[in-house]
Amino acid sequence: MSAGPACGLHVTVDDAARGLRADVTVAPGRTLAVVGPNGAGKSTLLSIVAGLYVPTSGRVALTGVQGSTRAPDRVLTDTDSGLLVPPERRGVVLLGQRPELFEHLSVHANVAFGPRSAGLRRADARDVARRWLDAVGAQGLARRRARALSGGQAQRVAIARAFAAEPQVVLLDEPLAAVDAPSVPHLREVLHRALTDVTAIVVTHDVADALALADDVVVLDRGRVVEHGPAVEVLDAPRSAFLRQLPGTPWGPPGGHGILGAVSTQGPRDGTTHTGEREAEGAEHARRTVEEHAWRVAAAVRPALAALAAADRAADLAVADAVEDPRPRLLAADARASVATPGFDNAQMDGYAVRAAELAGASATAPVALTVAEPIPAGHVGDPLATGTAAPIMTGAPVPDGADAVVRIEDVLPPRFGPAPGARVSFTAPVGAGTFVRSEGSDSAAGDVLLPAGSPLGPAQLGALVASAVERVQVAAAPRVLLVSTGSEVRAAGEGLGPGQIHDANGASLAAALRAAGAEVRARTVADDVAAFRSLLAEPWPDLVVTTGGVSAGAYEVVRLAVGALAAEGRADAWLGHVAMQPGGPQGLATVAVGPDGGRVPLVAFPGNPVSALVSFELFLRPVLAQATGLRPARRGRGRGPLADAVDSPPAVHQVRRGVLDDAGRVVLVGGPGSHLLARYAAATVLVHVPLGVAHLDAGDEVEYEEIG
């Protein structure tokens, strides 16, 4: 949405006063999230970029101005030369926690302030302001006085005002921290869209913000960059102490929201009316992004799955059995080599085993001739090599005593085997000791850690174990998943159908998907009956509960009702709401008490439509399970390809379509956007992502896809 091509940003700071020493780069058009504990220097960094704080030493520059990487940097702050471009001429807009609207002006005049300051005529500024008010969904507020707005409305207007100034760089300092909770998801969505192709830094302590808004993440701690990388990677496998403590704690990110998100066990239509228009507006848009829900599911499920590798759950497994019955498995303890591999020095090439010292003077003009000794085939131990001889040796055969190098057959005159023992062959070049010799123990020595705990147990690993004579390993237990298909109309596969009844397609496809991912599954169907649902939780068997159906706004939503009842008794914490995706909007995430002891296990609730349930599994559960079970590849292969046909998508949701790749590498969609066409899904080989904010793509536009078949 920005004017012209974006430029990048490069900041180096070494400030003694505030203890900040960092080097931060934002690529053109990308959004960098800066996260970290209080006092880490996040806001100082923004002040320096905005020109509101001058560090003792540092430089701020816009890189690749005019969209050309060869264009010289536009330096904004440079303490070496004493340069400081004043805030109003930096092209950098700072939006803080507080909207700081001009309260004496109308909303419209606030948004038009930037364009007017840039010299736009009144009418043009009005058009820009109107466009941005539309973009943030605040067109109805244009004529209101700024001081008459609620907190959420004011921040929305502040967002419009910041972007309307068409800055080169946008700085957001905890933009959603002071906004009332019901407005947060919608504002996050607004920001997400506005930040497309805008170079920006967003400071936040909420991982959900970072996931929803940022392409890259920097973790600052006590003034130092402790972690840096693409957002998904950093947040998925955090290394820094700050990030790792967040998923581990039951109520992680500060701000009162737990891993599950704001606790809500009410229907999506509840809570929309009791406190008036503002709340209604928030609730209507109270959707999570796909990224946020995926992160929260992972954060809630991962600790439960991590327990599977603990000593009390890990199992002893014969390697031979694993070879017979390959399935996703994860080593619970280090596997140590019983013997060294290779067990003896052996030839890496077909050629002649020689003493390297004897060839030291060899050259093309003065070749060295050696007598041919007895040939050594693989599996045969030859005699020690006498001086002045060279033994023909085959790949894998033990190198005879006395020899310390192998010369490839093609480097020998004549370059073929044939000369009988006693004949002479010539060498035209010297050879280093150890050349083409695989020495004993060079793969692994006896007692070495062959595979560390946490390794998957796939074909390569099984081969390595057999090679090192490892017979038994400790493997993590398979996660026990209680899969509950809800609905009075659902009948198990194979049962006869009464009127209005259907077979449990969800149970079948999800059970298969879970087992393929390495889980042990108990599939159950329950009618729309809260008591029956709760009775399934009586036995403390599962590590994870997965449900399908019963989470949307219908009259008999059994998962919603049952989890709500449990929450009321203090036996569950739950978030049941909407994720901005299609198919699969209604989703849930909870921890529920199981068994008499009431130990909590995570519950992931998927919608009831078969396609929705399977897409939800792919997006939210498969990646987490893969990490815990050793399923490989842990992530589906991803690619980009041009669309064969134009496609429309509601911009407010992340649409996941099913498709196939044609011979030309184009993405052909199969089936509609709807969620009941499981037969069409079965024909698909890729899931196609149409991201949030995109309303229309033309044929030929590139889309991202995941390979599912």
Next chain:
Amino acid sequence: MRASVRPERTVAPRLPWWLVAVAAVGIAFVVAPVVVMATRGDWASFWSLVTSASSLDALRLSLFTSVVSTAVCVVVGVPVAMVLARTRFPGLSVVRALVLLPLVLPPVVCGLALLYAFGRRGPIGHALDDAGISIAFTTTAVVISHVFVALPFLVLTLEGALKVRGTGPELAAASLGAGPGRTFWLVTLPSVAPALAGGALLAFARSLGEFGATLTFAGSLQGVTRTLPLEIYLQRETDPDAAVALSMLLVIVAVVVVALVHTAGGTRNFRRGLAGSVAP
């Protein structure tokens, strides 16, 4: 209270009884003298007393000089308040103390200081005299003495408002590309407009009541430097009834001014008018 037209349903925090008692004494202390004076006045001849030539001259001069000095206070005081509230330099607190000095100085001392600076033999007065401008004992001198004593009221009010307001909106304006001038006219000034109006009214009131500095520096020439307070003081010697009548006139003007300061409606309209003029 039960009989009030619009019942107030919110419960105010309760005060200790002795606080209310002392407050009653304080209020009575302020109100009683004025009320007693009003009962002593010769109300029958009030109109003729306040419309005598000397009285009308004094009233006209008082209103004129107060309006002009208030205008000067606004023009000079806004920059002073901005500098005090928004800049940092060594000695800032000393400068602030000096600017606010007339608040604590006896007015006569103010007049003396002005006399030594602007009088014929003072350095500034001498220079002006050489240029053919004579200030002493003119209406200009009245305005100068009024500005001298009234300026701190405006500066103090405005500086407080600027500090309470914070620099948030100004930083936002700069970040949106507005230079210092544009930010001042479109953001800072409108946002403190109510405080500016309040400060200006306080300065006006202080001007209206100015006596000591004016008498010392400007003298007491009818129609030229003799403002209403001076006229009252003079009349007290000869015609106490006229003095009381003029005092009541001053009380009425003062009450109107105080009412204006405390009527939020007036300032809100002022602010709205200002906002309308800058909206794109």
